[in-house]
Amino acid sequence: MSTKACCSACVGTEEQDKKLHEAISALQGEHSLVQVLQAAQEIYGYLPERVIDTIAKELGVSSETVYEVATFYSQFKFNPKGRYAISVCLGTACYVKGAGDIYEKIKEKLQIDDGQTTPDGKFSIDACRCVGACGLAPVMSINDNVYGNLTVDMIDGILDKCQ
């Protein structure tokens, strides 16, 4: 069984597909869409196009009916996370201490937008709301590491260390 995805259209393993099917069967019901989406994201890590289509087909609705609900909630992601998943806090404390500039700098450097992943799969970026480290504002995390008291000048050095 292959575990490696070759593109976003055929992403997912047979085992993941089986889990999704089971989750949909278990949650079958008129108002289960958000729960199904949560289960799918749990299984695949994000919501690829093919998975949205599968959910739509199994629930007997259009793909857009699933997609419009998924795009309403910020918890749902449509791109796989990078090996280095960057999360910049844009909560109030971080924001007033310049997190917006940090966030823009990273997006510019990596040439990706919010919720996206670099083509090589190395970095992804998301904005988040407060990681509970306001004393270190502005803060970002890369995977499980938290970086505080950031300035725009520090970004190049931090990202260059991610190898």
Next chain:
Amino acid sequence: MNMINLKINGTPVTVPEGTTILDAARQASIDIPTLCYLRDINEIGACRMCVVEIKGSPKLNAACVYPVTEGMEVITNSKRIFEARKMNLELLLSNHKRECLSCVRSGSCELQKLCHDYGVEDEGRFDGMTTPSTIDDSAIHMIRDNSKCILCRRCTSVCDKLQDAAVIGTNGRGFVTHIGSAFDAPLNNVACVSCGQCITACPTGALRERDDTDKVWAALADPEKRVIVQTAPATRAALGEAFGMPIGTNVEGKMVAALHRMGFDDVFDTDFSADLTIVEEANELVERIKNGGKLPLITSCSPGWINYCEQYYPDMLENLSSCKSPQQMFGAIAKSWYAEKLGIAPENIYMVSIMPCTAKKFEIKRDHQSANGVPDVDVALTTRELSRMIKRAGIDFNSLPDEKFDDPLGVSTGAAVIFGATGGVMEAALRTAAEWITGDPGAPVEFVDVRGTDGVKEATYKVGDLTLNVAIASGLKNAKQVLEAVKKGEKDYQFIEIMACPGGCVNGGGQPIQPGSVRNNVDIRALRAKALYTQDANMPLRKSHDNPVIKEIYDSYLEKPGSHRAHELLHTEYAARPIYK
């Protein structure tokens, strides 16, 4: 039924329990403005144009979704209300591309009208950031410009609730909210059926048909081309609305006169080929019944329905009649029989059709629609595009005399003109099938059970020894209901008529647009259909097979219904197209 007493602007009103303030006000001759509201389709109280004051309630409330209660006192016309409505409009304008001078909907835009009514003078009062948006011009039949969208959801509700497609919805949240498809795929890459119902529901210029009128002007100016025009049955029942006439005015004569004055070489009638369709389709029905062919036979005139069947019910493609639609049959005959008669090459004929339909623009580009080596039809215009051409040509439509279609392809029967209303194709086919099966020229002409604007109709007719169970559906949600019943074996029909648009072609996506304020209170479908049934009742010939030109074409050219040549010219094929990737 419990009755509720209330006062609106001091006037006592008594209405049934469950009535909204909006409807109760109408009974007191008070018009409350709406923008997002479409009765039974989009009742979400989102746009806040219909806000009113209710005594005892500190806030303004949306009249379109607020049910009346006993003793309620409502005010609909205070200064506070006017200011709130005006500010709502100013906020909508702050995120609206204001190119009203050139916008196709200028003059018929509901937002524009309300801005006038409420005295919006500073269009840019709240100018600031605008939602990023793109123009989707990927589809053959329509263009979406989200920069003119006010997010009323009328289009998405129509696509979902009337047409069962839901290929468009509301993506994103907050300021980036926009109308789009799954993964924001372009419209030509989703299971859109091209029906255009979203366009006629749109209050602004965000949705529009693709304008092909320049192609027609160019052809009319080309001395090498013989430019032939055909007009669909339903167009004559609605075109007058674009010139201020009451809904349901039959303007056939004026339409023909206008087309003559615009310089078309032949002004012909799709009614002719509707008769031809009936002859071929009634033959197909009789053959399938006699030879144990696939039943129920389902009509194939509506290209929106064909798109739906290919994408949503590919397992029922064999049930579809192989007959081309009247539009395509017309083109095929014009570029074969008529071209030979004139002695000109089919390449030199430019075939224009005037249709109540946006899906016809898609249909002309389908495979197997080029009978004589050239496309059967070169360009399909909607009724709306024709109205714009007439205006640009400087023709005073309302004062035109009535003129007659040209010979020979302008000859038709009453059976053809009712094609434009739901049940019309069924009735026309029954007229011919009944006479053919019984051999009795006195077989019935009127089959009234199949008339009317109900979404699903059924009837059983005894024709000779045969019992025919028939069903008629208009609107794809209704079609789905009929198809599911057939698939589950709950119903045993021999013949089904399906039209993509609710009410049939008279209410097609290419017809003149009536604002929500009219749609919500008048049955446009019934008024337009009445114009067609009245014309049918007054025609000397009312059975398609009695059309003398059709008889001549079979005698001298096609041989007989269902012949080899008829199949080459007048029949087509379908292909499954899956909706999920």
